[in-house]
Amino acid sequence: MKVERDNRDASMTSSTVHDPLGLLQELIAIPSVNPMGNDLSGPQFFEQELTKWLVGFFRELGTPYEIQPVADGRSNVIARLEIDSALPSIMLEAHQDTVPVDGMTIEPFAPLMENGRIYGRGACDVKGGMAAMLSTFARLVREGTTAGANVIMSCTCDEEYTAKGARHLAQQWSCDQESQTPVSSRPDFCIVAEPTDLNVIVAHRGVVRWKIQTHGRACHSSRPQDGHSAIYDMAHIVSALEKYAEALQENSEPHPLCGSSSLSIGKITGGTSVNIVPHLCEIEIDRRSLPGECSAKLLEDIEQFLRSETTVNFTFTPPWIDSPSLADDFNQNLAESLLNTINGIVDTPRVKQGAWYGTDASTFAAGGVPSVVFGPGSIAQAHTADEWIEIEQLRQACEIYYQFCKNPTGLSITL
Template identity: 25%
Template structure:
């Protein structure tokens, strides 16, 4: 086993507590919703260069990639650096882009989801450089875009277009200091009914598309209750998230109605099967409703359009996989206790990394999943420190785990 200086790694991480906190607050101060990440990417580039990354580049989609080392084993650590919006500002006790800081926490949009992960990764790179921990690996730290809009699209681009294929990826999405090895997938579905408009004073002359949708909604609710369940990932779910209509006026019968469905896919479920379950509903067949999957083609902040279908596969990694065990052992060596090995409830870039391409993803990140998209979103400075130490240790542990 490599003689990794665990106490020095922890001490170094602790010494960068204030630097990580400042860097995170700087990122929070820069609004960076999906497709508007340019300024925060430039701020990350500045920090990577300041701490001594060997190479820093921004790809045509706008993802930032920082490199440490030149070895043959390619290991990636990922944080998406776009955020959701603020929502109702009255629900925030503090300005979401200025936030709040004390000795323990930092509040602001993106604190947990998930710019905190970027702060810890960058300083893990500095710890590796400070302590001369480079070995026969190349660590690629990625700050990826458009995840909140279309999770995994950034990694479709990195793998397909940049031809980067790591041996495994650490996702720094929030895990509350646990280690995660899977998540349910998801897809975005549209159901549409057609009608015929007429004056609202004589609705019998028309065909109301909204009334046609009503029994479909009831059958969808029942379908949700009977979806497949996996022992580890849990149950598939379905919720109606949006409803639309067209009508000549408020004094007319609606001539179309459509709904959006957020469908969470557990292990063994497929996008084809999920669509067919809805198409098979008697209410859908009775009105010949159209059931389709959404597509995504919104331009990145660079102007690049990289279209994909809105399907994000479920995935999981075996607990005894070398990548998972490297994280388990790094945590144990540093903190003399085992972290809980579990799964995310929400979706991550792992839908592409593992779900599409079979590259193992292991999650370990600062913050808590429940803080994501929440008003007064916060993270913990202790998490930033701990994650930076674990990230700096993982590459060496992985080489030990595979016997190199």
């Protein structure tokens, strides 16, 4: 399918600009692959091109926007529709990046519309949600002062790997009032776009990822008695962690919406050559936390457990991901109010749910903003080889975001 790129001008009709289908096709055609921590470069990697496109979009709308540099070549773009400071402010958030495209069975960046679906990388996670939000935002801006809320459209970077963009934005909110800009100052509520099948996610688990290292003494493998194997030491750590993970699964109290805590070892590396006794072995651990669990405490518990179970020396590296869980005790008013709008539009009633995956919503909630996750598409299609989204859901999500911002009935700032 041929995609018209950035050829809009003042003569373009507002209905074209508002069309989420056209927007989604444009977004898919601009690669924004997250290299996921790997040393990769090339035109398809990072969000830079999409960031430029978003800046053009907001500039054309004529609404205030700002670019927040987050890391080398990676930025958040945030725009604001300010109606009246007495109204609640609602942030609509969608991430700019997608997961990689290796192994895809469709053309990732050539959007294809077929059988009521749009195919392409990001169609479902989360360029579909972004298109619906951008479409809503554009419609509200062009309609002028009739919205029932001030609306912030936030497009963040690096959600799929370390959520740098969301963390950067939330950190701005903790600065004193003078250091916050009028565009990106702290909102009252936040809706994060992820494919939820139009349900409202009110709780999800958090995740901590870190490494454990064992340190040996290298020597020639023909005389292993002269050295000390880091791999043998790590074997003790791995066995102890397996025991810990089983106990966690069996004994920890599950959360009614998020299930149990979990621990998994995802990677092991060690040694340099078969004829050398290894001096270093390293594992990477993924520990999922429930609402109420604190990452510093759980790391301390695991370290204590390992010290009691083994006699080997080991070290913990600082976590490279420490993402909080989303608790459902702080966002009920927002969830109920949004559900009212949703169920006034869809035929099959939607509900509040928990999720096993993490999102930017927990970072915003930790920054003091009641947050939920809501968007078109199913998580079953996210990150898949033939990623797609149902066009009907895309349109419904668009209408829901719009109606909610227009008339956020029941939303109360005093919680």
